[in-house]
Amino acid sequence: MQPTRRQFLEAAILGGAATSVLGFDLAEAQAQVPELKIARTTETRSTCPYCSVSCGVIIHTLGGGSRNVKASVVHVEGDADHPINQGTLCPKGITLAHTIVNDRRLKRVMYRAPGASAWEERSWDFAIDRIARLMKDTRDRTLRRTDGRGRTINALTSVGVIGGCTDANEVNYLLVKAFRAGLGVIPIEQQARI
Amino acid sequence: MATLDLRRVSASSPPAPGVREAAVVAKLIDTTTCIGCKACEVACQAWNDLPPETTVQAGTYQTLPGLAPNFWNLIRFTEHEDDQGGLHWLMRKDQCMHCAEPGCLVACPAPGAIVQYANGIVDFQQDRCIGCGYCMTGCPFNVPTFNPRTGRVYKCTLCSDRTAVGLEPACVKACPTGCLQFGAKASLLEVATARVARLEADGFAQAAVYDPPGVGGTGVVTVLAYGDRPELYGLPRDPRIPLAVTLWKGPLKWIGNAAILAGLLGAAVHFVRYGRKAVHGADAAPAGEARDGR
Numbered sequence: 001m002q003p004t005r006r007q008f009l010e011a012a013i014l015g016g017a018a019t020s021v022l023g024f025d026l027a028e029a030q031a032q033v034p035e036l037k038i039a040r041t042t043e044t045r046s047t048c049p050y051c052s053v054s055c056g057v058i059i060h061t062l063g064g065g066s067r068n069v070k071a072s073v074v075h076v077e078g079d080a081d082h083p084i085n086q087g088t089l090c091p092k093g094i095t096l097a098h099t100i101v102n103d104r105r106l107k108r109v110m111y112r113a114p115g116a117s118a119w120e121e122r123s124w125d126f127a128i129d130r131i132a133r134l135m136k137d138t139r140d141r142t143l144r145r146t147d148g149r150g151r152t153i154n155a156l157t158s159v160g161v162i163g164g165c166t167d168a169n170e171v172n173y174l175l176v177k178a179f180r181a182g183l184g185v186i187p188i189e190q191q192a193r194i
Numbered sequence: 195m196a197t198l199d200l201r202r203v204s205a206s207s208p209p210a211p212g213v214r215e216a217a218v219v220a221k222l223i224d225t226t227t228c229i230g231c232k233a234c235e236v237a238c239q240a241w242n243d244l245p246p247e248t249t250v251q252a253g254t255y256q257t258l259p260g261l262a263p264n265f266w267n268l269i270r271f272t273e274h275e276d277d278q279g280g281l282h283w284l285m286r287k288d289q290c291m292h293c294a295e296p297g298c299l300v301a302c303p304a305p306g307a308i309v310q311y312a313n314g315i316v317d318f319q320q321d322r323c324i325g326c327g328y329c330m331t332g333c334p335f336n337v338p339t340f341n342p343r344t345g346r347v348y349k350c351t352l353c354s355d356r357t358a359v360g361l362e363p364a365c366v367k368a369c370p371t372g373c374l375q376f377g378a379k380a381s382l383l384e385v386a387t388a389r390v391a392r393l394e395a396d397g398f399a400q401a402a403v404y405d406p407p408g409v410g411g412t413g414v415v416t417v418l419a420y421g422d423r424p425e426l427y428g429l430p431r432d433p434r435i436p437l438a439v440t441l442w443k444g445p446l447k448w449i450g451n452a453a454i455l456a457g458l459l460g461a462a463v464h465f466v467r468y469g470r471k472a473v474h475g476a477d478a479a480p481a482g483e484a485r486d487g488r
Contacts, residue, residue: 029210030197031309031319034355037243075240078367088370091236098240 038075040064045079047166048093052191054165055093056082059100073100135159139183156184163190196358199312204302216312219357220379221366222386223287224417225427226393226401227373230255230269230285234365234374238267238289241353241364261288263341266350267365270428274420284420286427287365287374290337290350292316292413297435300443301332314379314413315352323347334409334433352413382415389417408434 003011041060048055056079063069076096080087099105111122111130142158161179163172172190179185199216200209235257239246244264249257254271261268272284296316299308307322308329318329318338325345329338338349353363357376361367366376375382386403393401402421405411420426 027207027210028200028203028306029212031200031203031306031311031317032197033317033351033358036196036355036359036361039359077237077241077364080367085370087367088372089233089237089368090370091231091233094233094236094240094368 041074042071045082048089048096049164049166050090050092052165052193053084054191054193055079055085055089057089057093057096059096073097076100135183143184154184155186157186159183159185160187160189161185163188163192165191167191196355198315198354198358200309201312201314202296202299202310203306204299204308205305212312214312217378218314218380219352219376219413220292220314220382221352221363221414222375222377222382222417223414224373224375224386224389225284225286226389226398226417226419227371228269228285228287229371229373230271230283231370232257232269233368233370234287235265235267235269237364237368238350239265241356242266242351261337261339261349263339263344263348266290266348272426272428274426282419284427286416286418286429288337288428289365289414290316290352291335291409292350292352293334293433294410294412295435297332297334297409297439298329298338299332300435301328301439303328311354313357315354315357316413317351317354318347318349320344320346320348328439332435332439334430334435379411379413379415386415386417390421393417393419404429406430406433408432 038060041062042065044059044061046057046059048057057076058079059073060075060077061071062074063071065071074097077094078085078087078089109122109124109127110119111127112119138158139156142156144153144155144157147153161175163175167175167190169192172192175190176188180188199212199214203209238244244266247258247262247265250259252259254273256269256271258265258268266289268288270286270288272286274282274284276282292315294314296308296310299310299316302308303326304322304324307319307324308316309319310316323346325340325347327340327347329347330336330340338347340347353361353365356363362376366374375385383403383405386405390401390403398419400422401417401419404416404418404421404424416427416429418424418427418429424431
C-alpha cells in the first residue's frame with residue numbers, strides 16, 4: 001500500500017485524536033529518589049577525636065582507590081558496629097567531614113614566640129627540639145627526687161602530659177612508660193576511660 | 195538509581211496501580227527523652243549537604259526561629275511552668291510530619307512536584323517545582339519553606355535516598371539518646387503506646403501519642419508528656435488541610451469545569467438558534483469598499 005500525502009495526514013490526525021480521546025495510561029508507577037551518595041564510597045573505620053567517649057565513625061571517601069584518584073572525604077557517620085556508640089554521634093562528632101575538609105585546618109607547625117604577636121611556620125624538627133629542650137630544662141629545675149622523709153620518689157609535677165581519645169591501648173602503654181616511668185611525670189591524662 | 199512506588203502525585207491522575215505492598219515507614223520522636231543536643235539537626239545538614247544557616251539568638255537554645263530552605267530539622271525549645279510552679283523544659287524535633295493525607299500535595303498545582311511514595315514518605319521533586327508556594331499554605335504544620343535564590347520550595351525528605359535502600363534517616367541514626375526511632379509505623383506505634391503507659395505510671399497522666407487523624411495520621415509519630423496540650427510543643431491541636439485548599443481542589447474544581455462545559459454548550463446552542471452574529475450599520479460595508487474609501 002502506498003498512501004498518498006492526503007491519506008497519511010488524515011490517518012495521522014485521526015490516530016492522534018483517537019489516542020487523546022480514548023487515551024492510554026502514561027501515569028508513573030514509581031519515582032526516582034536521589035542516588036545514595038555513599039553507595040560506592042570507600043569506607044574507613046576510625047575514631048572520633050573529640051571527647052574521651054571515643055565513638056566509632058566510618059569515613060566515606062570518594063574514589064575506588066585507583067592510581068589516578070585523589071581520595072577526598074565526602075561523608076562521616078557513626079559506626080553501627082562500634083560497641084560504644086552503636087552508630088550514633090553527637091552534634092560535634094557528626095561534623096567531622098567538615099573538620100577534615102576545611103580551609104582553616106592546621107596542617108603545618110605554627111609557632112608563636114613568647115611575646116610575639118604573629119604566628120610563623122616552622123618545621124617539625126624545630127617543634128620537637130623545642131619541646132624536648134623545655135621539658136629537659138623544666139625537669140632539671142623542678143624534679144623532686146625525695147619526699148619529706150627522704151624516700152626516693154622522682155616525681156615531676158610541673159609537666160603534664162595529655163593523650164588523645166583515639167589512642168589505643170598500645171599507645172597509652174607507651175605514653176605511661178615514656179613519661180611516668182621514664183621522666184617521672186605525675187599528671188598524665190591519657191583519656192582512657194575504662 | 196533507586197526508585198520507590200508511588201501512592202499519590204500532585205496535580206496528576208492517580209499513579210499506575212502496583213501490586214507490591216510496601217510497609218509504611220515512620221519516625222518516632224519521644225520528646226521526653228530528647229536532651230536537645232541537636233545531633234539530628236547537624237546530621238541532617240551533613241547528610242543532605244545543606245549549606246550552613248546563620249543562627250539567630252532569640253533568647254532560647256533554639257538554632258533558628260523556624261525551619262528554613264536549607265534547614266529542615268529544628269529542635270524547638272519551650273519553657274513551661276506547671277500549676278505547682280515547676281519548670282519543664284520541653285524540646286521537640288520539628289520537621290515535615292509526612293502526613294498520610296498531605297495538604298501540600300493536595301494544594302500543589304505542578305504535576306509531579308510533590309509525590310507520596312508507597313512507604314508513606316512525602317517528597318518534593320524540585321526539578322518539577324514551579325515555586326508558587328501553594329504547598330506552604332496547604333501545610334497545617336507550616337513546614338515547607340521557599341528559597342528565593344533557587345525559586346523552589348524545600349523540606350525534609352525523610353532521607354528518601356537512605357530509606358529507599360534500607361537505611362534509617364540520618365537524624366535517627368545520629369540520635370545519642372534513642373529518642374528518635376525508625377521503622378514500620380505499626381511497630382513504632384506499639385513502642386509509642388508502651389512509652390505513654392510508662393509516662394502515665396511516672397505521673398504524666400496526660401501523656402499521649404500525637405498522630406493526628408485530621409491529616410490521616412502522620413509519618414512522624416510524637417510522644418508528648420503533655421499530650422493534652424500539643425500547643426506547648428508548637429503543634430496544632432487538630433491539624434487539617436485548610437478549608438480553602440480543600441474547596442479549591444475539591445468542589446470548586448468540578449464546579450469550574452462544569453461552568454466551562456456549560457459555557458461551551460451555551461455558545462453552541464446560541465449558534466444553532468441565532469446563527470452568526472449579524473453586523474449592522476457602517477461596519478456592514480464590505481471590507482473591500484472600506485479599504486477603497488480610506
